Amino acid sequence: MTTTFLRLHTQPDVPLEAEAISPVAIAGLSELGIEHLPVLHGNIKAKIGDFFKVTGKGVPDILLEGDLGKIKMIGAGMSAGSITIEGNVGMHVGIGMSGGEILVKGNASDWVGPEMSGGRIVVKGNAGHMIGSAFRGQAIGITGGEIFIHGDAKNEIGNSMRRGLIAIGGDAGDFTAVNMRAGTVIVMGKMGVRAGAGMIRGTVVCFEDAPMLPSFEFSCKYQPLFLRLYLIRLQENGFENKITDQHLNGKYRRYSGDGIELNRGEILLFSR
Amino acid sequence: MPEVIQSKPKEKKNIKIVKDATCTFCGCVCDDMELTVDLDEHRITKAKNACVLGRAWFYEHVLEDRPVVLIDGKEATLEEGMDTAAQILVDAKFPITYGLSDCTCEAQRVAVDIMDTINGNVDTTTSVCHGPSGMAFQGVGESTATLGEIRNRADLVIYWGGNPAESHPRHFTRYAVTPKGMYIPNGKKDRTVVLVDVRKTSSTPVADIFVQVKPGKDFEVLWALRALVKGKRISKDIEEQTGVSREMLDDLVYRMKNCQYGVLFLGMGLTMTRGRHFNSGAVYSLAADLNEFTHFVAKPVRGHGNVTGADNVVSWQTGYPFGVNFNRGYPRFNPGEFTTSDVLARGETDAAMIIASDPASNFSRRAIEHLAKIPVITMDTKETHTTKISKVRFAVATYGINTGGTVYRMDDVPISLRPAFDSPFPTDQEVLEGIRQRVKRLLTGSKARTAF
Ligand code: SF4
Numbered sequence: 001m002t003t004t005f006l007r008l009h010t011q012p013d014v015p016l017e018a019e020a021i022s023p024v025a026i027a028g029l030s031e032l033g034i035e036h037l038p039v040l041h042g043n044i045k046a047k048i049g050d051f052f053k054v055t056g057k058g059v060p061d062i063l064l065e066g067d068l069g070k071i072k073m074i075g076a077g078m079s080a081g082s083i084t085i086e087g088n089v090g091m092h093v094g095i096g097m098s099g100g101e102i103l104v105k106g107n108a109s110d111w112v113g114p115e116m117s118g119g120r121i122v123v124k125g126n127a128g129h130m131i132g133s134a135f136r137g138q139a140i141g142i143t144g145g146e147i148f149i150h151g152d153a154k155n156e157i158g159n160s161m162r163r164g165l166i167a168i169g170g171d172a173g174d175f176t177a178v179n180m181r182a183g184t185v186i187v188m189g190k191m192g193v194r195a196g197a198g199m200i201r202g203t204v205v206c207f208e209d210a211p212m213l214p215s216f217e218f219s220c221k222y223q224p225l226f227l228r229l230y231l232i233r234l235q236e237n238g239f240e241n242k243i244t245d246q247h248l249n250g251k252y253r254r255y256s257g258d259g260i261e262l263n264r265g266e267i268l269l270f271s272r
Numbered sequence: 273m274p275e276v277i278q279s280k281p282k283e284k285k286n287i288k289i290v291k292d293a294t295c296t297f298c299g300c301v302c303d304d305m306e307l308t309v310d311l312d313e314h315r316i317t318k319a320k321n322a323c324v325l326g327r328a329w330f331y332e333h334v335l336e337d338r339p340v341v342l343i344d345g346k347e348a349t350l351e352e353g354m355d356t357a358a359q360i361l362v363d364a365k366f367p368i369t370y371g372l373s374d375c376t377c378e379a380q381r382v383a384v385d386i387m388d389t390i391n392g393n394v395d396t397t398t399s400v401c402h403g404p405s406g407m408a409f410q411g412v413g414e415s416t417a418t419l420g421e422i423r424n425r426a427d428l429v430i431y432w433g434g435n436p437a438e439s440h441p442r443h444f445t446r447y448a449v450t451p452k453g454m455y456i457p458n459g460k461k462d463r464t465v466v467l468v469d470v471r472k473t474s475s476t477p478v479a480d481i482f483v484q485v486k487p488g489k490d491f492e493v494l495w496a497l498r499a500l501v502k503g504k505r506i507s508k509d510i511e512e513q514t515g516v517s518r519e520m521l522d523d524l525v526y527r528m529k530n531c532q533y534g535v536l537f538l539g540m541g542l543t544m545t546r547g548r549h550f551n552s553g554a555v556y557s558l559a560a561d562l563n564e565f566t567h568f569v570a571k572p573v574r575g576h577g578n579v580t581g582a583d584n585v586v587s588w589q590t591g592y593p594f595g596v597n598f599n600r601g602y603p604r605f606n607p608g609e610f611t612t613s614d615v616l617a618r619g620e621t622d623a624a625m626i627i628a629s630d631p632a633s634n635f636s637r638r639a640i641e642h643l644a645k646i647p648v649i650t651m652d653t654k655e656t657h658t659t660k661i662s663k664v665r666f667a668v669a670t671y672g673i674n675t676g677g678t679v680y681r682m683d684d685v686p687i688s689l690r691p692a693f694d695s696p697f698p699t700d701q702e703v704l705e706g707i708r709q710r711v712k713r714l715l716t717g718s719k720a721r722t723a724f
Contacts, residue, residue: 014366015620017599017724040724042365042622043391043599070620091609110608129608136607137410175550194491197550214496214506214513259504260495 004034004059006052008066014042015090016051019073023060023081023100034058060100069109075102078119091128094121097145107151111135116142116164122238126151129173132166133159140181148237155192158185161202167234169242177204180265184230188242199258199265205230207247207270216257216267223251224268246272286311293690295322296374296577296672297329299682300440300447305330309692316673316692323441330692333673336654340697342665350666350698350706357625357649357664358710364623364647366599367392370612371629372586373579375651376677376689379700380578380585383627386708388589391598391721393621396582397629398594399611404543405572406583406593407607408553415559417535417569419446419683424453425567428531430466432555433490434539434573437475443573444478448535455532464527468493469541483524486515491547493521494554500525501561529565536570543572574682577672581680601723616642625649627700628668632657651700666703669695677701 020037035049060081088106110128134141141161152170174192180199308318341353467479562568592605616639650662674695
């Protein structure tokens with residue numbers, strides 16, 4: 001078999017922290033071995049087998065089935081392989097991942113890809129708050145990798161991110177790219193208020209008009225060449241319906257900021 | 273020596289005077305109360321120095337005749353109540369405790385210890401009032417002072433997003449506006465008071481300058497002020513955006529940079545509106561920026577009597593102020609994930625211990641629905657919506673009136689309580705200690721919870 005198949009048979013009553021559902025943890029294990037891997041059910045130690053039926057040896061491609069909305073930390077620390085989730089997923093999916101790919105076919109909860117440094121997370125549905133963000137108290141968010149959300153996402157996307165690419169196919173909440181160090185956030189729908197507050201460097205792109213903070217300043221209207229490359233790559237990766245030729249060839253209004261910080265960041269608003 | 277004649281009280285009443293008692297109704301924690309207590313009727317008949325809220329707090333306190341413990345609505349003994357509560361907590365996979373802002377620090381520390389023992393989740397009412405300030409504080413730090421220092425030194429006082437005249441009536445007179453201080457010899461005459469709010473309130477007349485901000489635009493104004501303090505440009509449409517003119521902002525910046533000692537008081541108008549922790553963060557950052565020019569501090573104006581104590585106790589026991597989870601055997605802090613309103617709304621907990629708080633009356637509908645489904649243990653001085661849906665309900669004595677202990681004022685100064693008279697009800701601390709003892713007994717030896 002080429003995939004390890006995990007089917008949810010018992011829904012957890014309280015949140016389940018399952019960092020063991022990750023290619024690094026299951027590598028080389030037998031079905032029984034995988035079923036015995038530890039998970040944390042609330043404050044009780046449990047096994048993967050208490051909740052999932054496992055089929056297939058521990059190959060690094062995992063297929064998960066069931067509503068995993070209460071299951072946290074899937075794909076923790078993965079560096080290669082793939083995880084496909086046929087349904088929703090809980091918080092902290094892909095925490096600390098450095099390589100490989102996670103595909104969520106349903107919706108994701110808050111904190112998608114915290115502490116990420118490489119690899120890719122794709123969410124076909126909507127996602128919650130804090131996508132690719134730093135944890136509270138951390139100075140730096142994600143340091144690499146790609147997060148593609150095809151639906152909407154809520155507040156604080158890319159909080160304090162240092163590097164990497166976050167693309168939101170739908171709308172974004174408030175404080176997108178707040179305290180951003182560097183990296184790129186592309187929002188194809190509407191963006192909430194106070195985008196880029198406290199940003200030092202980095203790029204925020206939005207296809208719709210967005211309110212600007214008083215500390216951001218209009219610099220020019222131009223056609224950023226680098227953006228074409230980014231958008232073509234996103235077109236090739238499932239965003240072909242959202243990105244039109246107009247977006248590729250059109251002009252963008254550039255605002256520089258945050259004036260309170262270094263003023264090396266930019267917000268690019270599409271202006272046809 | 274002249275003979276000392278003891279004057280007899282006019283009536284034969286059993287009256288006691290408690291000097292320097294403390295009012296625990298709001299975060300001001302005024303400790304200059306003089307209470308006249310009628311020991312026969314178990315009532316406070318006079319509370320000298322108290323404000324309207326404080327007087328209501330003292331006068332309305334009567335000893336109700338109600339059972340100490342109810343289990344499933346039936347009367348039970350204290351022992352049975354504590355046994356059942358301990359069993360509920362030990363059986364739960366994701367037990368939470370919430371409230372804690374209206375009891376003493378001594379009780380709070382026991383509650384934290386219980387959750388530490390059973391690997392539960394600790395959260396306080398901070399998460400629904402100034403929790404965002406706690407998060408901002410962690411993010412950007414805090415330039416702080418005690419209210420005593422502010423009273424003696426501050427010549428520029430800015431209230432942002434609050435209405436102390438109604439919520440903390442003595443804040444103006446005791447600490448920050450009218451009192452004479454060491455370097456503020458003429459009281460209010462030596463101070464400039466600025467009030468920033470989205471509408472005029474009963475606090476507005478106190479202010480020398482009133483700044484009216486469009487609702488939901490506080491962050492933009494704060495950000496513009498930060499930029500101006502740093503000598504940066506701001507966009508020209510600032511008045512259109514926020515309702516505050518450029519002249520007003522320039523004037524404020526001039527005053528802030530040129531005062532001797534400035535203070536920014538943040539109210540819940542900042543922490544509970546759009547932007548939340550970033551609003552408080554912007555205030556803390558503004559105060560920090562201003563320290564390049566003069567001395568400037570920022571302080572949240574805290575609501576409940578001992579909510580500051582809850583922050584302090586939870587912090588020194590776990591390292592974090594609220595929203596702390598012990599599931600793994602060590603503390604983790606993540607507001608949004610481990611804060612009670614979110615945990616309940618997502619239906620994640622299977623037992624709750626609510627201490628001196630009424631989430632069933634002010635949480636979201638989904639959260640309340642979940643609360644009604646799970647076993648709830650409550651400790652409260654009066655009947656509330658939450659006590660009504662609880663499985664085990666303890667009636668406890670009122671802190672500050674019936675029990676002593678320690679309470680933190682909003683500026684993190686600990687104050688000891690002087691109770692007025694005894695109560696037939698046990699204290700929160702006694703009940704919690706009983707539960708703790710039972711929980712520890714149930715979880716000894718091989719059953720002890722360890723780290724994951
Ligand atoms: S200001 Fe607050 S603490 Fe002081 S007397 Fe009034 S209610 Fe009590």
